[in-house]
Amino acid sequence: MNSPTDKNNPETGVKSREERAHHEALSPSSRSVTFGPDTPLKLDAGGELSPFTIAYETYGSLNEDHSNAILVFHALTGDQYAASPSPVTGKPGWWSTMIGPGKPIDTERYFVICSNVLGGCSGSTGPASINPATDKPYGLDLPVITVPDMVRAQTMLVDYLGIDKLFSVIGGSMGGMQAMQWAAAYPERVNSAILIATASHHSSQNIAFYEVGRQAVMADLDWHGGRYYDYDVTPKKGLAVARMAAHVTYMSEQSLQNKFGRNLQNSTEKGFSFDAEFEIESYLHHQGMTFVDRFDANSYLYVTRAMDYFDLAASYDGQLAKAFMGTKARFCVVSFTSDWHFPTSASRTIVHALNAAGASVSFVEIDSDKGHDAFLLEEPEFFDAINGFLHAADRSNDQSGNHDDTEERS
Amino acid sequence: MSKPDKKALIVGGRADNTRIDFELVADMINPNTKILDVGSDDGALLELLRDSRNVEGRGIELSQKGVNKCVARGLSVIQGDADEDLIYYPDDSFDYVILSQTIQATRNPKLVLEHLLRIGRKAIVSFPNFGHWRVRSDLLFRGTMPVNDYLPYSWYDTPNIHFCTVRDFVNLCRETNAEIEKAHGIQGDGERISFSAPWWFWNLFAEQAIFLLSRKR
Structure with missing residues (x-):
């Protein structure tokens, strides 16, 4: 056209x-x-x-x-x-x-x-x-x-x-x-x-956090070198981890503390397990999982990279x-x-x-x-x-x- | 009228006196010039200068509330302070740099004054005179630091860490190679002291002083 x-x-x-x-x-x-x-x-x-x-x-x-x-x-x-x-x-x-x-x-x-x-x-x-x-x-x-x-x-x-x-x-x-x-x-x-x-x-610290995210995406076996579209899968786990890491940087220590503190998710008793015990953990999991449904993993690599390269x-x-x-x-x-x-x-x-x-x-x-x-x-x-x-x-x-x-x- | 922080000292509750201060500053400024107001407070002076002198105005103000008020008035004001931020302005970038009722709250008044004269072709500095007879009488008869409607802070909570007298300031001008082009003294009743009066008279009777300075050639 x-x-x-x-x-x-x-x-x-x-x-x-x-x-x-x-x-x-x-x-x-x-x-x-x-x-x-x-x-x-x-x-x-x-x-x-x-x-x-x-x-x-x-x-x-x-x-x-x-x-x-x-x-x-x-x-x-x-x-x-x-x-x-x-x-x-x-x-x-x-x-x-x-x-x-x-x-x-x-x-x-x-x-x-x-x-x-x-x-x-x-x-x-x-x-x-x-x-x-x-x-x-x-x-x-x-x-x-x-x-x-x-x-x-x-x-x-x-x-x-x-x-x-x-x-x-x-x-x-x-x-x-x-x-x-x-x-x-x-x-x-x-x-x-x-x-x-x-x-x-973008500061060195900014680049570092985004690199953690990108590596998480690329480490997911479902990423398939970026060709996951051909396999009818998406690298959900990797992208969720990337989102979780990034999300922490978007909030202040104070706001996390105020919102979640050390509150336990489901009970007052510790479960002594690696499940999402603390509220903050389950909050982050939720952030990660809702994100992967709406955002393309490769896009995430591209937009974070664009920010990394920015230096006016x-x-x-x-x-x-x-x-x-x-x-x-x-x-x-x-x-x-x-x-x-x-x-x-x-x-x-x-x-x-x-x-x-x-x-x-x-x-x-x-x-x-x-x-x-x-x-x-x-x-x-x-x-x-x-x-x-x-x-x-x-x-x-x-x-x-x-x-x-x-x-x-x- | 609520006056924030460091600038409150002279004007606490004396709106009319403030205006004399501003009007005297405005009188020193040629129209259509570029000015920087260091310590813009709520932007009243900058607005007056923009509207009455058609200046291109910029400002620096410490308090967020002050900056917000300035921005809401359509003024270009940044949050910052005289000690930290003047260094970033290039030489001769303004026709006038105004430091209104602020020099006594800076950490390094001499350096600040030097920056004013570097950034601006002219500098206008106003400050409360610590040599005023009321201040002296407080020290002499009561033996305490002065607290009154124009110096409203106690010694332990004042942001004003570098008070000076008119004579001190004239000496500082000499040390920094600043030429005094004009000066105004204002008495408590708002009356102006003539420039031809001797400095000792100023030093006793001026509640505040305003100087127009330029670099000595």
């Missing part, structure tokens, strides 16, 4: 969560656009990807001069269903507390776009997608995808939607990396950027400030006190670089005991900051004449 095509898929009709997830990977129920052979995507790993599909969801409506679009990015294992129920789990969108009518990212004012990342498994091209060269799933034949690759694909989506300049780019964690990449690589296309609980590069400063002679030199965009950087996965120090590094670049930047560290996951939860001060920043961005946009809805007085 030569031109991008847009489609709305009908209801799937399949039953189990795992089947639904697989179906969504190949044929998403959200909107999607496929870029054909005349618009290939250049990849950092070398070569081109073509054709490829980006699955996305939108909320609110685009105004006449196309100036109210906000691109929201999901984190590692998220999807495009930021503010609408997931077709796989049926649960509300992962940021439905943040995005909606009257919410901080107000869909009565803004046109909100969220796309599934390249390499993901919710409808955008990823390792579970069919490789047109073989008519089989890519598996590990899909080139390694980087954050800049994801962003390059998003620019094509934004072009396709007829938007020159985004009112804001907003994301947490890996989503924050994408927002940062947008602001650095396409400064003229971004009015403002909100970078939440993120970092300009490296593309600018090792000087992060150079990435933002001359930018006119306004920035808001947010961190959480108990986040040890992407600690405040990582946010400060970004803030210092933005200062050195002379950029307009606000930075808040939100007091929370919820750890890295705080950015997905309803923290009033966090919401106030986002609300205040966007409101101000709106005002400065008005002043610079980008809006024509200023009051006429007669």
Whole structure:
């Protein structure tokens, strides 16, 4: 197909969560656009990807001069269903507390776009997608995808939607990396950027935790070198362990202690066994098992790898400030006190670089005991900051004449 | 009006006096310039400067509540402190750097002042004068550290660890090669002291002082 095509898929009709997830990977129920052979995507790993599909969801409506679009990015294992129920789990969108009518990212004012990342498994091209060269799933034949690759694909989506300049780019964690990449690589296309609980590069500790996860997946015999699709199995045990290890990094010591302490799962008596005795164990098992039903194991390898490779400063002679030199965009950087996965120090590094670049930047560290996951939860001060920043961005946009809805007085 | 932390000292309950302080700062600033406000508090000064002087303003503020208020006002303010974060700003990146009622709460006032004059072409510093006659009378007659409506903290819980007098500050300017371009003294009743008055007079009667400084050539 030569031109991008847009489609709305009908209801799937399949039953189990795992089947639904697989179906969504190949044929998403959200909107999607496929870029054909005349618009290939250049990849950092070398070569081109073509054709490829980006699955996305939108909320609110685009105004006449196309100036109210906000691109929201999901984190590692998220999807495009930021503010609408997931077709796989049926649960509300992962940021439905943040995005909606009257919410901080107000869909009565803004046109909100969220796309599934390249390499993901919710409808955008990823390792579970069919490789047109073989008519089989890519598996590990899909080139390694980087954050800049994801962003390059998003620019094509934004072009396709007829938007020159985004009112804001907003994301947490890996989503924050994408927002940062947008602001650095396409400064003229971004009015403002909100970078939440993120970092300009993955730390050695971050890479280490993700490598534990990847090794767990690859050690599972059902992984079959990434070709498990051919065997009608999935490396569930390995992927569950990967998720469990990662999940620990998303929570703070304090929140684990408050939630579970040393409570026993089923009784007051110790069983002296290796079953899930403690509540925290059974909680982690649950996290692992619900994850494997909805997420593709190879995708997990790709998205964690994308984060590992992210190092924005490296593309600018090792000087992060150079990435933002001359930018006119306004920035808001947010961190959480108990986040040890992407600690405040990582946010400060970004803030210092933005200062050195002379950029307009606000930075808040939100007091929370919820750890890295705080950015997905309803923290009033966090919401106030986002609300205040966007409101101000709106005002400065008005002043610079980008809006024509200023009051006429007669 | 609730005033957070370290900045409360001068203004505790004296909203009108605060405004004189701000207005004097605003008077020192040319329109359409780029300024950094170190210790932005709730952003009132930055907002005043943005609205009345059309400045491009940035700020640093210690308290999260303060930063949140600033951000809600549409100001570009980061959470940080004068001792730690000034180092990250390049030379000459601002026309003015303002340190309003904050220098006495910094760990290293001399270094902070040097940074102000490095980052900004001009620096504006305001502070409470510890040489004021009321402070002296507390020490002389009561033998205690002063606690009053403009110095509201007890000695053991004050964030203000480096109080100075007007004369001390003038000496520091000399040591750091700062040229005093303008100065204002404000008395307790809000009256201004003329710049031509001798320093000893200032040192006795100014509750707060505001200096416009530049680098000596």
